[in-house]
Amino acid sequence: MKRRLFIASSLSAALAGCGAIGTRLNDSRFHDVLNSAEALNHALLGTRGLAKEYAESDIDWNFRVNGFDTPMDSAYATLMNGNYRAYHLIVDGAVERPQRLALAQLRSMPLQTNITRHDCVEGWSAIGKFRGVQLRDVLDLAQPRTQARYVIFHCMDRSPEGLPYYESLNLHQARHPQALLVLDLNDRPIDADHGAPLRLRVPTQLGYKSAKWVARIEVVASFATIFSGNGGYWEDQGYEWYAGI
Amino acid sequence: MAQRPTVYRHSIATRLTHWAFFLAFLALISSGLQIFNAAPYLDASDKSNPAHRVLSIDSTDSHQGITTIFGHRFTTTGFLGYTDDGMGGKTDRAFPGWLTIPSYQALADGRRWHLFFAWIMVISGLLYVIVGILRGDLRELILKRADIPKLLPMQLYYLRLRKDPPPHGKYNPLQKLAYTTVLFVLAPLMILTGLALSPSFDAQFHPITVVFGGRQFARLWHFVLMLLLIGFFVTHLVLVTTTGVINHLRSMITGWYRLGAHDGTGI
Known part of the structure; x- marks a missing residue:
């Protein structure tokens, strides 16, 4: 490696x-x-158990913003100004049926709500109410092929050096029942600073797994040839791919 | 004066694990402070909550280091808050570069060091306890009911208020109290409070996180336990250096220890 x-x-x-x-x-x-x-x-x-679900009274209504700056490029600005109606989530790679899903299509799927604690690798925690599509439902639409092992999340935000953000989960983690593609945070459509129009949410792993501004989901057999080959932007900077601890 | 007898005091397993503990202890403290620096505050709550903040190490716009403990503010410029950046300069940073691994701010590296040496500590600890049980010498280290009445006389002896220590075996009653507390109370709590910070551990063993008061509270306990273990370590160093440091060092390297006037002979 x-x-x-x-x-x-x-x-x-x-x-x-x-x-x-x-x-x-x-x-x-x-x-x-x-x-x-x-x-x-x-x-x-490993990836076992379900993250504790909290009560409404535990929610941080002003959910902390962290990570890279909200995308400022013209493509994102156009999307945002059109209220993300032009957005499509691409699901491709090692799948039988590549998908191109508009937000309305995602909203028409069964939605799950969970109030869970977001644990940052830096050490802080915040509780939010996340509503969205179960990631496994979207994968089921695309039907990963037998050689598929990982799911890559390509995002619209970039590091100060211009490197694109991306993350990955293995199929087992991606099929976790609480792994969501989040449409709403704290009862409102997710806003630009929190990853609009769609962010990943993986409550059993540290926050850097929960990629914001997801544009494309690529199903692959291996992530060795993607960017620096460690399965994520922060992983390429030395952080663990296994972010359960 | 006739030389006192030399005895074989520490088994090879004790000596090896002792130095593994020492190395891992230093690595864990300094990488732990590196990790602390990424969120330099501790809250007595589950999620982060400034209303329950017990400790924070901050800096002002004018580069003053401010340490706040239970709401009391202390200016700590140069040591905490605004301090050594590990690269020859000064920066806004909780703990200074000379106390952290790596010396400069690098959370990813700090975590790698911390999680690796946590395993070294756990494996060495298990090895020490298992070998101690098999050899039977762990018994000599554990505080027993019969040792309790001897604790005060032993403390009086250390304070020079008593001429002779109470009769004891290989370890005196205060040593037994200290080692028993470290091995069977502080070390397990250290591991559990550390694991309680893991979202995946929390998903599987949430009641343990609850016992500590939640994730941020577990982070606070983890820090407090570090302070207690540093207290033990400093006491250990003081006692070792004031009661024949060469003899102690030799016995922890070769195993052989020259008995002193007040050492028990029940080796």
Whole structure:
């Protein structure tokens, strides 16, 4: 597996200045050893159980905004100004029936509401009321082929360096009953800052899995050739692909 | 003066796990502070809630470091809040670079270190307890009912208010109290409060998170437990360095320990 820059190159250079130990601690073999814990955590905790569902009185009505800035490009502005009527969710890749779903089509599917806690990798938590389509219902429409293993979420937001946000789940995680493609947050259509018109919500994993501004769902056998090959924007920056802990 | 006898005090398993504990302890504290820096506040609640904030380490626009504990504000510029950025400068950051791994702000790396050394700590702990049970020497470390009346006399001896320690075996009653508390109370709580921060653990064992008062409260307990373990570690260092540091270090490396005047002989 291709190993990623753990550290921005400038920081590496600064640390390398500290001598041999610094260099040794930044080399990829040492990081492979550290990273071995991820497989243990995945094996220990996996994707089991249902996230606790809260009461209306627990909701953070002013749900915290985090992550990249709301997309500012003209394509997104056009979508937003048209109240997202021109939006279509693309579902393609290793599927029998590629889909192109308008918001109205998604809204006509059975919707699930759950009030769950969003746990950020940074350490904070917020509780929101999420209503949307179960991800597994959308996958069932597209019918993943037998070689399909992962679901990639391609998003409309970009990092300050211009890299697109993306995330991935394996099919087991994607079929989790609480994994939603969210249309409404806290009883209102999700707004631009929270990922309009459609965001992913995976309450059993850390917040960076719950990608905002989802444009396309690509079903694949492997994510090794997608961007830097670690299955997500933050994973490409060194964060764990298994975000259950 | 006749030399006192040398005894084989620490098994190879004890010595290896002792140094594994030491290494993992330092790595866990410093990577834990790195992780804390990403959200430098602790709330006594389930979700984040400033109304229940117990601790926050912040900075003002004019680069003053402000640490707030139970609503009391302290200026901590240079140490906490506005401090060493780990790259030779200063920045808005809770704990300084010389206390964190990596020294500069890098949450992803901090998490990798923390979750790896958590496993080292857990595996070493299990090994220590299992070998201790099999060899039978864990019994000598555990506080028993008969040790309780000896706790006060032992404390008086340490305070030099009593000439001789109460009779005891390999470990004195206060050592037994400390090690029993660390091994069987603080360490399991440390693991559970850490796991309670995991959304996947919470989905499977939510009642455990509830016992700690929720996810953010578990984060607060995890921090408090760290402070208690640092307290144990500092006490341990003080006692080791003031009661024959060479003898202690040698026994934790080679296993052999020269008995002192007040050491029990029930090896």
